Amino acid sequence: MEVSSESTDRQWSVSLIQTKMIAPRLPPGCVQRPVLLKRLCKRPARSITVVTAPAGFGKTTLLAGWCEALSEQKHPVAWLSLDGEDDDPQQFGAYLVAAFARASAEISSQAQQILNNDPLTPIRTVISLLLNGIAASGRRVFLVLDDADRLTAKPVLAITSRLLRYAPENLHILLGARGEPALMVGQFRAPEELVRIDVDDLRFSIADAQAFFDRKGAVLLDRTSIELLNEATEGWVAGLQLASLALREVGDAARVASNLIGAGSGIDSYLNDTVLAHLPRPMLKFLLYTSILERLAPALCDAIMGEGSGSGGKIDWLERHSVFIRPLDETRNWYRYHALLSDALRRRLLRQMPQQVPLLHRRASHWFAGARLWPEAVRHALAAGDLEQAAQWVENCATDMLERGELYTLLGWIGKLPPDVIKGRLRLRMPKAWALVFSIQPDAASREIDAVTNEFRPECRKDSRVLEEAALAEINAVSALIATMVEESERALELGCAAQASMAPTAPWVQRCAQYAQLFGLMHAGRFDLIREIRDAVGERVEQSQEPDYSDMFRRSSFGVAAFVHGDLSESRRIFEAMFHRIEKAWGHSSSCATWAASCLAAIYYECNELPEAREMIAGRTTIALESSPLTGLMRHILCAARLLWRDGQTGSALAILEDGRQAAVSRRWLRLKLALDAETVRLLLADGNLAQARQIADELGKSVPILCEGRTGCAVDAWTSYCLLQARVLIAGDRADDAIQLLTPLLDNLAATGRRYSEVVVSLLFSCALAQCGASEKALGAFERTLCMGRASGMINSFVDEGQPVRALLQRFRQVSGDVSNVETAYADRLLTAFDAFGNSPAASPMHVEAVPMSPDVLSAREFEVLKHVARGLSNKEIGRSLKLAPETVKWHLKNIFEKLDVSSRIEAVQRVFGLGVEEDRSAM
Numbered sequence: 001m002e003v004s005s006e007s008t009d010r011q012w013s014v015s016l017i018q019t020k021m022i023a024p025r026l027p028p029g030c031v032q033r034p035v036l037l038k039r040l041c042k043r044p045a046r047s048i049t050v051v052t053a054p055a056g057f058g059k060t061t062l063l064a065g066w067c068e069a070l071s072e073q074k075h076p077v078a079w080l081s082l083d084g085e086d087d088d089p090q091q092f093g094a095y096l097v098a099a100f101a102r103a104s105a106e107i108s109s110q111a112q113q114i115l116n117n118d119p120l121t122p123i124r125t126v127i128s129l130l131l132n133g134i135a136a137s138g139r140r141v142f143l144v145l146d147d148a149d150r151l152t153a154k155p156v157l158a159i160t161s162r163l164l165r166y167a168p169e170n171l172h173i174l175l176g177a178r179g180e181p182a183l184m185v186g187q188f189r190a191p192e193e194l195v196r197i198d199v200d201d202l203r204f205s206i207a208d209a210q211a212f213f214d215r216k217g218a219v220l221l222d223r224t225s226i227e228l229l230n231e232a233t234e235g236w237v238a239g240l241q242l243a244s245l246a247l248r249e250v251g252d253a254a255r256v257a258s259n260l261i262g263a264g265s266g267i268d269s270y271l272n273d274t275v276l277a278h279l280p281r282p283m284l285k286f287l288l289y290t291s292i293l294e295r296l297a298p299a300l301c302d303a304i305m306g307e308g309s310g311s312g313g314k315i316d317w318l319e320r321h322s323v324f325i326r327p328l329d330e331t332r333n334w335y336r337y338h339a340l341l342s343d344a345l346r347r348r349l350l351r352q353m354p355q356q357v358p359l360l361h362r363r364a365s366h367w368f369a370g371a372r373l374w375p376e377a378v379r380h381a382l383a384a385g386d387l388e389q390a391a392q393w394v395e396n397c398a399t400d401m402l403e404r405g406e407l408y409t410l411l412g413w414i415g416k417l418p419p420d421v422i423k424g425r426l427r428l429r430m431p432k433a434w435a436l437v438f439s440i441q442p443d444a445a446s447r448e449i450d451a452v453t454n455e456f457r458p459e460c461r462k463d464s465r466v467l468e469e470a471a472l473a474e475i476n477a478v479s480a481l482i483a484t485m486v487e488e489s490e491r492a493l494e495l496g497c498a499a500q501a502s503m504a505p506t507a508p509w510v511q512r513c514a515q516y517a518q519l520f521g522l523m524h525a526g527r528f529d530l531i532r533e534i535r536d537a538v539g540e541r542v543e544q545s546q547e548p549d550y551s552d553m554f555r556r557s558s559f560g561v562a563a564f565v566h567g568d569l570s571e572s573r574r575i576f577e578a579m580f581h582r583i584e585k586a587w588g589h590s591s592s593c594a595t596w597a598a599s600c601l602a603a604i605y606y607e608c609n610e611l612p613e614a615r616e617m618i619a620g621r622t623t624i625a626l627e628s629s630p631l632t633g634l635m636r637h638i639l640c641a642a643r644l645l646w647r648d649g650q651t652g653s654a655l656a657i658l659e660d661g662r663q664a665a666v667s668r669r670w671l672r673l674k675l676a677l678d679a680e681t682v683r684l685l686l687a688d689g690n691l692a693q694a695r696q697i698a699d700e701l702g703k704s705v706p707i708l709c710e711g712r713t714g715c716a717v718d719a720w721t722s723y724c725l726l727q728a729r730v731l732i733a734g735d736r737a738d739d740a741i742q743l744l745t746p747l748l749d750n751l752a753a754t755g756r757r758y759s760e761v762v763v764s765l766l767f768s769c770a771l772a773q774c775g776a777s778e779k780a781l782g783a784f785e786r787t788l789c790m791g792r793a794s795g796m797i798n799s800f801v802d803e804g805q806p807v808r809a810l811l812q813r814f815r816q817v818s819g820d821v822s823n824v825e826t827a828y829a830d831r832l833l834t835a836f837d838a839f840g841n842s843p844a845a846s847p848m849h850v851e852a853v854p855m856s857p858d859v860l861s862a863r864e865f866e867v868l869k870h871v872a873r874g875l876s877n878k879e880i881g882r883s884l885k886l887a888p889e890t891v892k893w894h895l896k897n898i899f900e901k902l903d904v905s906s907r908i909e910a911v912q913r914v915f916g917l918g919v920e921e922d923r924s925a926m
Helices: 034-041 059-072 089-103 105-117 123-137 154-165 206-216 223-233 237-249 253-260 263-274 281-290 298-305 311-320 339-352 356-370 374-383 387-404 407-415 426-438 442-455 465-485 489-501 508-524 528-544 550-565 569-587 592-607 611-618 622-628 631-647 651-668 671-687 691-702 705-709 715-733 737-753 757-773 777-794 805-818 824-841 862-872 877-884 888-902 907-915
Strands: 048-052 077-081 141-146 171-177 194-197 325-327 335-337
Touching (some): 034 194, 048 059, 059 171, 089 105, 089 407, 105 123, 123 622, 223 237, 263 339, 281 311, 335 339, 339 356, 356 387, 387 426, 442 465, 465 489, 550 592, 592 631, 611 631, 622 631, 622 907, 671 691, 671 705, 691 715, 705 715, 757 777, 862 888, 862 907, 888 907
Parallel strands (some): 048 194, 077 141
């Protein structure tokens, strides 16, 4: 794929420097290294090559030459030059995808699609899609990471480790480094798959040195002189380059060789004596001033040196005279100095002209800003100490970055600015708040909005009243969205309505986010009539909009969730199917938004007893759901996945995935999600005959939940519903059905009053079973008939089936009483009985194949393996701690190590990777 070095096409991120993804051009007269190239050609399949040597030994030249040879053979080659600022995992992942996109659009298409449109998709998923694209290409693919030793940030190292560990057979990775990379590459490959090229391999032989001086052609040298110079430099190619420059002035090889001995340790002095001292003063000044740049362009250098300085001619002169400069692209728009020269020049500049350094960085910053190359504009402004200007550059592109989804990069840039510089900059603070919200950091977003609100004083601002109202509308919108994330539905409704009522102009996506919050509040207030009015008003525009948009998807999902809660499964299905297919087409199968829609669809398919379709929606999406889904999407995903596992006879795995969801709920303080998962855990424990443990959970929750939820409105109604279901199940299992009836009666009235028909059916089923257990058979049948009527209207199947024998007995009694009467209720009852029979007689679905990790000492320790066996039984951290006599924090520490070693992010992933599915042991033996 041909892309210009500074393409402004929207496929490229504003925060990516394109020349980092271009292999440096080989210098004229470059000495070929046939022995090393032949060695590279013989690399085994799926190998890693590490080229390690200090600066000046030709690592990059060797790798660039190899890339050129591979490209001539039509192999896709991705190149990425790394630096110390590659510390943001999201941006690093974007660089990887963009580098492969330059090599082959086909390889990177799915990963690029998600990066362009869905920034919330975990970067691990993006890397997985990239690896899948490489594997599917059927071609030998190469990746070069130059200066890999500069990677030090743990999140970025984790991404690179994943890349190395799971590289397909056709991906070959080459690492260039001055020292041993922090990646510990030896752990990813067998010894025969790891190729190392070090300083001794890179040293020039006599033949290499002969070829080098022959191609320079400046001074004719005999064999003895070449041997002398090569011995003095110990085959260090940078030293030979210095020697060739010195020979122009001295002409005596022996004298040059004598001076070269030890030059590597005193490079600044030797460069000064050999190179810099012989340059014309204007040229030396040019080198010193432009040494602050990571890359050079004639126009950029003119901006630093002053107009009319003829920088293009100076760069040409340096290149012709081989003064350690190299073009970065084919069109020779960009250049860079050799690291040895640039480091020496910067040290000299700081010694001799320290007062000039801030001015030079300032000039560079303004030029980069004018070219809209924001990363370098910000970097140089910070280096100049010009914090206000750096803030201005970030402010200029903040909204664009937000709309492109570059949330983490934006937050990283803002994080480099001192608080006093950010203060008062509304156009910087608001994008920061939005970025925090969209990256699921509601607490930090709330603190930011509180600070902005405190600073926002209309009487102190010179802006127009229209701007003040627009800012207030946006503050209300983002605050409303925060309220949805922290489950404050009444506040979300109030703020969402306030934002929408404003007549001030705001971006369409801001208005849609405000409406999403309004819909969230209306749903939890039971105002489904108003939701339908809004849906009817905007429905056509939602359906016909050309491109999916995050705020559009938020709003669309609200209509689907509201229909589900209200018991209109067919309408919810229609909305989510349309949403899913549209997102999957535009953003890809594995995007976070597609996962959200798929999770809600899976819940609908499961309820309608379409189990293959539900499994298809769940498969491969658990990690994405755990890391990026909002509360409702995550709840639907985990509950559906747990039910499917339970139906397959894998109660331990079902409990493990419920614990994964519970950990996410606790960390995000999502009580509604936690209680829903607690209720399902209790249901599974009771189905497994484990009343004691179920009762223990109920007793622990009984100490806190009533205080938090009983008698409250909004989201608390759903949390209270889960709690009452949990307690009622334990009461019924303990032969205390009367108490269960007293608990569920007021709950049913509340659910009916607030239009939560789906939950009303589930609670009514349990209520009918409690009545039957108490011997109130007529009341039980009457309650059950009403439940059947509601369930039929909603299209519910498996909520009935999963309650087991008590509901089946009520169904059979209903059919006996109804006799031969044929109507919609009896037909529905027969359909439910058929589903019961199918569940009881069908074998469990075949578990998906998961490759087990070999249990060697360097994978999991004995203690870690023991902990994971307990996880596979579905035990929580507390239960594992009690069983193994470990503190809960120690269990968490072991799990963290297990996840890192297996390169997974959840309990269910770890269990599946090591054991596969279906590991079950007797929990009572614990």
